[in-house]
Amino acid sequence: MTSVVCPYCFDxxxxxxLPFRCQMSATGVRGGKPCTAELDTVWAEFMGPSVPPALTLRGPVFPGPRGLAGRLGVGGGSRADCPHCGVSTPVRVCLRCHSDFPSDYCDQDTRIIALLGPKASGKSTYVSVLINELRNRVGRAYGASITAMGGETQRxxxxxxxxxxxxxxxxxxTRPAALGFNDPLLYRLSLPLRRRLLGDGSRHTALVFFDAAGEDLGSAEAMDRYTHYxxxxxGIVLLVDPLQMRAVRDQLPVDSGLPLPTVETPPQQIAADLAAxxxxxxxxSSRGRVTTPVAVAVTKTDSLFSLVGPHSPLRRNADHAGGVLDDEDRLAVHEEMRGLLDSWDxxxxxxQLERDFAQLSLFGISxxxxxxxxxxxxxxxKSGPQPLRVEDPLLWLLGLGGLLRRTPAGSTPAGRAAADSAAGSSAAGGGSGSGSGSGSSRRTGPGGAA
Known part of the structure; x- marks a missing residue:
């Protein structure tokens, strides 16, 4: 039986x-009169006082048909007739918070991606550029398409x-949680699915991006607001702003002219509170490490070019040849970022990340x-966004979930050397990165990144 994760309360x-919501259409068959809006107290309590009272009057919520009719129904159970006006509706709502789901949200599996980072780390800019790259350069490489789901995300x-x-x-x-609820961004990602017997097809996945405001990550108590999320x-993408690290500021050229943000919550504190x-x-896990995969993305890498060599992988995008993830390329970026972090702190x-998370990988993005x-x-x-590697963290997380094909690290001499270097650095640090959540035999990258 298919289960659905609410993208709003995460129940x-x-x-x-799942119940349905009447759309209050005038085309009903029972007298021709549409339903009247009712106070939805469940949704109003979930949204809080920031929602105007007029918006809490919504179409009536009613349970779906029971038994075989509920399992089959019109469109495979994706629609139901309102018992009051008789109009068929595709709008399903969450049992716990009564939030409306986009009409096709329940028809595919879901990947919820948590996006965390201090204030001014560029979370909102990152998501906007990431979606654009998935629609264009990256989407072309993987034969993928991505579309916004639901009116709010489309807007x-x-x-x-x-x-x-x-x-x-x-x-x-991003608006802090104290000022009101932040709707997640919902997208439908479609990837080619090739089957030997059935021919080509498509695999659809709902991606849910939930952006936590930087102000809400200042303490464990504040982060508790995002417990269910x-x-x-x-998977979690943890953004680290290098320009908020004093050691990085000290290494930058005096005449860099970079606009430096205010130093916010240290990344170590955010990571520790997240793990807790x-x-x-x-x-x-039984060994104390968190099993949720974490992609640690150091942002604004264009500001770090004075600190890396001319052939650094941070200076170019991955080519994604053949629509396959190159784990050797990821590993090269991971090692580059690990070396930079070592010089900074x-x-x-x-x-700390290695000891707290069973599956992690470092990335550098701009x-x-x-x-x-x-x-x-x-x-x-003025030239507009010219992004570097913004897709890497998400693609790695999707690869772990089996949505993308991967070229294993160590399949070439250069890749084996990089993998051996990563394994050696983990062993030198106490061996905390030797597993991947289900045993060290699956290890193909740093920090237990399978």
Missing amino acids: RSSAAR RDREMAEDLYDRLRLPEA LAAAD QLRAHGRG SGALFR ALGSPPSAESPSDAP
């Missing part, structure tokens, strides 16, 4: 048990693209390709 329910997706790519304006900061995540929350909600952040002007820090560069 998991059987798809067959925000359109506004983000217009602001960043047409007006060259950076997205506004973090516990339900299939996940362990407290059943995502820890003596490797303290990486050692959403814009060059820094905003110091005179106009809220504007994108």
Whole structure:
């Protein structure tokens, strides 16, 4: 029986048990009168006082048909007739919070991606650029397509693209949870599925991006607001802003002219609080490490070019040849970032991550390709976004979930050398990165990255 994870409250329910919401259409068959809006107290309590009272009046919620009719029904159970007006509706709602699901959300599996990072680390810009790359350069390489699901995501997706790519304006900061609920972004990712007997087809996955405001990551108590979200995540992208690290600022050229953000919550503190929350909600293994895969993405790598060599993998995008993930390329980036972290904080952040998370990998990304002007820090560069490796963290997480084909690290001499180097560094650090959540025999990369 298919289970559905609500992208708003992250409650998991059987798809067959989900209720429906009447759309209050005038085309009913019982007298021709549409249903009248009712106060949805469940949804109103979940959304909180920031929602105007008029918006809490919504179409009536009713249970779906029972028995065989509920399992089969019109469109395979994806629609139901309102018992009051008789109009068929495709709108299903969450049992726990009564949030409406997009019409096709329940028809495919779901990957919930948690996005965490301190204030000014570029989370909103990252998501906007990532979606654009998945639609264009990366989507072409993998034969993939991605579309926004539901009216709210479609509206925000359109506004983000217009602001960043047409007006060259950076997205506004994510609203803190204390000021109201932040809707997740819902996308449908379609990938080619080739079957020997049945021919070509498509595999559809719902991607849920939930962006936690940087202000909400300042303490374990504040992060607790995201308990259900973090516990339900299939993968976490933790953004680390190098320009908020004092050691990096000290190494940058005096005349760099980079706009430096305010130093916010240290990444070690965010990582430690994240691991504590996940362990407290059943995502820890018997050995104490969290089983949720974590992609640690160091942002704004264009500002670090003075600190890396001319042939650094951070200076170019992966080619994604043949629509296959190159794990050797990922491993090269991981080792480059591990070396940089070691020079910035003596490797303290990486050692903590290795001891807290069973599956992790380091990435280096730049959403814009060059820094905003110091005179106009809220504007994108005049050339527009020229991103570097923004897709890498998400593709790695999707690869772990079996959605993408992967070329294992160590399949070439250069790859074996890099893998041996990574294994040696983990052993030197106490061996905490020797597993992948289900045994060290599956290890193909650093930090237990399977």
